[in-house]
Amino acid sequence: MKLRRMLHVLYIGFVLSRMHIAGYIASIVNSILWFIVMFVPTVIFSGYPLEALSVLLPGIYALTVASSAMWTSTEFLRWNVYQGLTDMYRENGLTVFHYLLSNSVVDSVVLGTSTYLLSAYIIASYLGLGIDAALPKNYLYLFLAIALSIPTYLLVGSIIGYLMASTSISGSWVNIIQMVIALGTIVPPKTFPNAWLLLANPPTIVAEILRIGYNSNTLPSNTLIIIGMAMIFVYTALGYFIGVLCDKRIARYGLEYRF
Numbered sequence: 001m002k003l004r005r006m007l008h009v010l011y012i013g014f015v016l017s018r019m020h021i022a023g024y025i026a027s028i029v030n031s032i033l034w035f036i037v038m039f040v041p042t043v044i045f046s047g048y049p050l051e052a053l054s055v056l057l058p059g060i061y062a063l064t065v066a067s068s069a070m071w072t073s074t075e076f077l078r079w080n081v082y083q084g085l086t087d088m089y090r091e092n093g094l095t096v097f098h099y100l101l102s103n104s105v106v107d108s109v110v111l112g113t114s115t116y117l118l119s120a121y122i123i124a125s126y127l128g129l130g131i132d133a134a135l136p137k138n139y140l141y142l143f144l145a146i147a148l149s150i151p152t153y154l155l156v157g158s159i160i161g162y163l164m165a166s167t168s169i170s171g172s173w174v175n176i177i178q179m180v181i182a183l184g185t186i187v188p189p190k191t192f193p194n195a196w197l198l199l200a201n202p203p204t205i206v207a208e209i210l211r212i213g214y215n216s217n218t219l220p221s222n223t224l225i226i227i228g229m230a231m232i233f234v235y236t237a238l239g240y241f242i243g244v245l246c247d248k249r250i251a252r253y254g255l256e257y258r259f
Contacts, residue, residue, distance in 0.1 A: 006101070009094070013102030017110075024111055031064055031115045032122065039186075040126055049127050053134055054214035057123075058145070059186035061116040062207035065149045066181045068107040069157035070174050072100055077164045081255060090247065096161035097243025100154050108149040136213025144228060145210035151232050152202045154239035156181070162246040165255060184208075190218040205231060 017024065039060070043052045076099040080086045089099060120134035127133075136142050160174060184204030188211075189195035195218045198204045209228050211217040217224060 009098050009102045010105060013104070013106055016102065017106040024106075027068070027111060028115050028118065031060075032118050035060060035115075035119045036122060040123055043123055044126060050133065051216065053120075053123055053127075054216040055188045055211065056186060057116060057120055057134065058207040058210035058214065058216075059184075059188065060119055061112055061145065061210060062149070062152075062185040062203040063181060064115045065108050065112040065153050065206065066156045066185070066203040067178060068111055069100060069104075069153040070160045070178060072103045072107065073157040073160040073164065074174055076100075077161055077255065086255075090250070095243045095247040097154065097158055097240050097246075100157040100161075100239070100243070104150045104153045108153050109146060112149060113146065136210065137215070138213045141209055141213035144225070145206050148209060148228050148232055148235075149203075149206050151235035151239065152206050155202050155235040155242070158239040158242040158246065162242050162249065165246050165249045165253075188216075188218060195219055199227070202231075202235060 039056050043049050043056065073096055076086060076089070076096050080089075089095075121131050124131050124134040156177075160177065163177075181201055181203050183192075184198035184201045185207045189198045189204065189208065192198060199219075205224065205228055208217050208219055208224050212221045212224060
C-alpha cells in the first residue's frame with residue numbers, strides 16, 4: 001500500500017508539471033541566462049577554461065536542484081495557501097514532504113538535468129568546443145549524482161518547510177539558505193581550508209560526485225561514493241522526519257503568514 005501511495009504521489013507530480021510547463025520553461029531559461037551572465041566570463045577569462053568548466057557545471061546542477069526544492073516548499077506553504085490547496089493536501093494526509101516527493105523526479109531529473117546540459121552546450125559553444133568536452137568522462141557519476149539529488153531535494157525542501165512554518169521571517173529563509181547552498185556547489189570545496197566541513201551542506205556531495213566524472217573533485221572519490229550511497233537513505237529519512245515535524249507544527253499553530 002505504501003508503494004502504491006508513493007506511485008500515486010509521483011503521478012500527481014507529473015500532472016502538476018504538465019500544468020506548469022510554461023513555468024518550467026521559464027525557469028530553465030532564467031537559470032541559463034543567469035549562468036551566461038555570471039559564469040561564462042569566469043570560465044573564459046580564468047585562463048583554464050576546461051578546468052573551470054569541470055568545477056562549475058556540477059555546481060550548477062546541484063544548486064539548481066536545491067533551489068527548486070526550496071521554491072517547491074515555498075509553493076506548498078505560501079502560494080498554494082491562498083487558494084486553499086495546502087489545506088486540501090493536508091486534509092488528505094499529504095504533508096510538505098509528500099508535495100516535495102511528487103515534484104522531486106521532474107525537478108531533479110528533468111529541470112536540473114536540462115539546465116545542466118543546456119549550460120554545458122552553451123559554454124562549449126562559447127569556447128569553440130564540442131559538447132563532449134563539457135560533459136563528464138564517466139557518465140556513471142552523472143547517474144549517481146542524479147540519484148542522490150532526489151533525496152537531497154527532499155531534505156532541503158523539508159528544512160525550508162519547517163523554517164517557514166515555525167518562524168516569522170519565512171520568506172527570508174529562502175534567500176539566506178540559497179546563499180549558503182552556494183558553498184560547496186558553485187563555490188568548490190577546494191577554496192576552503194577544510195573541505196570536509198562543506199559536506200554539512202547537502203548539495204555539496206551531489207556536486208562533488210558529479211565532479212568525479214570530470215576528475216575535478218576535491219574530496220577522495222572512494223569516500224565520496226560511500227558517503228553518497230549512505231546519504232541516499234539518510235537524507236530521505238531526515239526529509240521525511242522534518243516534513244512530519246512541519247505538519248505537526250502547522251496542525252498546532254497554523255501558518256502565521258495567512259494573517
